[in-house]
Structure formats: structure tokens, C-alpha cells
Amino acid sequence: MKIDILTLFPEMFPGVFGSSILKHAQEKELVTINVVDFREFADNKHNKVDDYPYGGGAGMVLRPQPIFDAVEEITSQTEKKPRIVLLCPQGETYSQQKAEELAKEEHLIFLCGHYEGYDERIREHLVTDELSIGDYVLTGGEVGAMVLTDSIVRLLPGVLGNAESAVTDSFSTGLLEHPHYTRPADFRGLKVPDVLLSGHHVNIENWRAKEALRRTWQRRPDLLRERTLTEQEKAWLHQFEEDIKKDL
Known part of the structure; x- marks a missing residue:
């Protein structure tokens, strides 16, 4: 699997992606995770990616141009269109069933927003899915992208030491997981x-x-x-x- 994450804050990811299961999955070449700073695709000398909303109002809105251009470059060498996921409080609430669905894909792109929101044309003409990790608002989509990546990658064949672990997880069976015990008795x-x-x-x-x-x-x-x-x-x-x- 290949996962591309578009963000304005790539420095947030190395600690999470360079540890534990995610680190081992990349070392075993079961997944490739690529973090992209979409500010680099801005078409102005100041690399500005946001602007004031038409009609007025508080906050700044992400411009479509940098995000469209970043996605087009990422997908220029791919034959099959990837699932493009917008991390957004307005999206479908994320679930284990959605993680299992996305784990079957070959290529995923996560879009991490910031500021007040996205230009609506990004939603309407670029993304395939809008997902939210809960009914609350975060500063940006980066934490959500980490959550999705972790929950999806652990489901890939060969990632977990025991393949049965993911099958019996809470929610995978439709129920919460049973209690566990270990030594001493x-x-x-x-x-x-x-x-x-x-x-x-x-x-x-x-x-x-x-x-x-x-x-x-x-x-x-x-x-x-x-x-x-x-x-x-x-x-x-x-x-x-x-x-x-x-x-x-």
C-alpha cells in the first residue's frame, strides 16, 4: 500500500510514523508513507495557500490550486485513481468497518486541512471520501491522518505478528473485545x-x-x-x- 499525506506541517509526523508498528511495516516494505508539504505547490512567491472567504466571515480558507496541483503530481504516474480522503469534522464518522474497507486499497491520499476550512471545489471535484474521527474540532487534520494511517496499516497482511490480533479487535466482530489476563494466575x-x-x-x-x-x-x-x-x-x-x- 502507498499512503500520501498532504499537510502544511510535515514535522508533526516523524515521531508517530517512525515508531512501533508503523515503523516496522515500512521497514518490511508493506506500506510506503509519503508526507507532502502542499505549501510547496503554491503558485505565488510567498507560498501562500489560504485566502479570505468570499462573502466575508472569520478565518481563512485553503485555496484549491495548491491542493489540486499536489494531488495531480502525486497521481500523474498512477493508472488507478486512489481514494482521496478529506479529514473534516463534517465528514462521515470513522469506524473500524471503514478502516477495513480502506485497508483493501492500493493507494490512499489524505488531505489535512487547517484554518477555517477548504474551498468547496476541493470537496466537490477532488475528494472521494470525507471522514471525521469524532464530533469535535481539532486545529488541523494531521492528528486525524495519523489515526487513520495507524488503524489501516495494522490491518495489512504481515504487519501484525499474529494475524488473528486484528480479527478479534474491538469492533471488528461487531462487539467490544473480551477481557484478557496474563501471568500470574x-x-x-x-x-x-x-x-x-x-x-x-x-x-x-x-x-x-x-x-x-x-x-x-x-x-x-x-x-x-x-x-x-x-x-x-x-x-x-x-x-x-x-x-x-x-x-x-
């Missing part, structure tokens, strides 16, 4: 559930499925409204509700 009197020490793989998988459902029911019940429940899951949910009644 007894820490200050706090014990690991017996089933996890039993070596009985079927019972362990059933326990994990049940606890993933319980955690989702407790913390993110909205996720269950969109889920087609199995008969076993319905029975577990009924049990959770009965347990609550007993404790009242």
Missing part, C-alpha cells in the same frame, strides 16, 4: 477465571464470546441494536438482565 488474591486455565478450548471460546457480549451490553449497547443476535446471544443477554434484577 493469582495476583494479590485477584485470580484469573478458572476457565482460562482449563485448557478446554471450546469452553474458553464460549467464555470469550459471552464476555465480549457482556462488555458490549454494559458499555456500548448501541452496537447491539444493529446486530443480528444468535439464539445463544439472546439467552446470554437474558441471563445478564436477570443477574441485574437479582442484585437490586
Whole structure:
């Protein structure tokens, strides 16, 4: 995969992209990440990329010319048009399902905005997706681009040491992930559930499925409204509700 990130602040990225999983993925040549300062594409001697909005108002708006020219240069040698993602508070809320969708692409371009916003022609005639990492406003799109890059790259084949890790992550199954335990089995009197020490793989998988459902029911019940429940899951949910009644 190739990821190009258009930004006015390329110095923000080396720490994140030069560490941990993202660093290893690049070293193994599973992904190429290219950070582009689109100020270099401005067509004026002061490299000015923003201007006052027509009609007045607060703030400055990013001009279309530098961004269009940067994207055209990046894509000039590619046959297939990449997904061009605008990081924007007005965009679709980002999700694990969107990360899995984007991880199937060969080439992604992320546009990091700043100032008051983008010239609308960028939205209408250049980008393929508008994404937001949450219902709040950041200074720019750089942090969002880091979030998308991390969440997508870890899904690429060969990036994680254990391929099953991404499959069982929270949200990948439609549920939050089940609890985890490690050594020691007894820490200050706090014990690991017996089933996890039993070596009985079927019972362990059933326990994990049940606890993933319980955690989702407790913390993110909205996720269950969109889920087609199995008969076993319905029975577990009924049990959770009965347990609550007993404790009242």
C-alpha cells in the first residue's frame, strides 16, 4: 500500500510514523508513507495557500490550486485513481468497518486541512471520501491522518505478528473485545477465571464470546441494536438482565 499525506506541517509526523508498528511495516516494505508539504505547490512567491472567504466571515480558507496541483503530481504516474480522503469534522464518522474497507486499497491520499476550512471545489471535484474521527474540532487534520494511517496499516497482511490480533479487535466482530489476563494466575488474591486455565478450548471460546457480549451490553449497547443476535446471544443477554434484577 502507498499512503500520501498532504499537510502544511510535515514535522508533526516523524515521531508517530517512525515508531512501533508503523515503523516496522515500512521497514518490511508493506506500506510506503509519503508526507507532502502542499505549501510547496503554491503558485505565488510567498507560498501562500489560504485566502479570505468570499462573502466575508472569520478565518481563512485553503485555496484549491495548491491542493489540486499536489494531488495531480502525486497521481500523474498512477493508472488507478486512489481514494482521496478529506479529514473534516463534517465528514462521515470513522469506524473500524471503514478502516477495513480502506485497508483493501492500493493507494490512499489524505488531505489535512487547517484554518477555517477548504474551498468547496476541493470537496466537490477532488475528494472521494470525507471522514471525521469524532464530533469535535481539532486545529488541523494531521492528528486525524495519523489515526487513520495507524488503524489501516495494522490491518495489512504481515504487519501484525499474529494475524488473528486484528480479527478479534474491538469492533471488528461487531462487539467490544473480551477481557484478557496474563501471568500470574493469582495476583494479590485477584485470580484469573478458572476457565482460562482449563485448557478446554471450546469452553474458553464460549467464555470469550459471552464476555465480549457482556462488555458490549454494559458499555456500548448501541452496537447491539444493529446486530443480528444468535439464539445463544439472546439467552446470554437474558441471563445478564436477570443477574441485574437479582442484585437490586
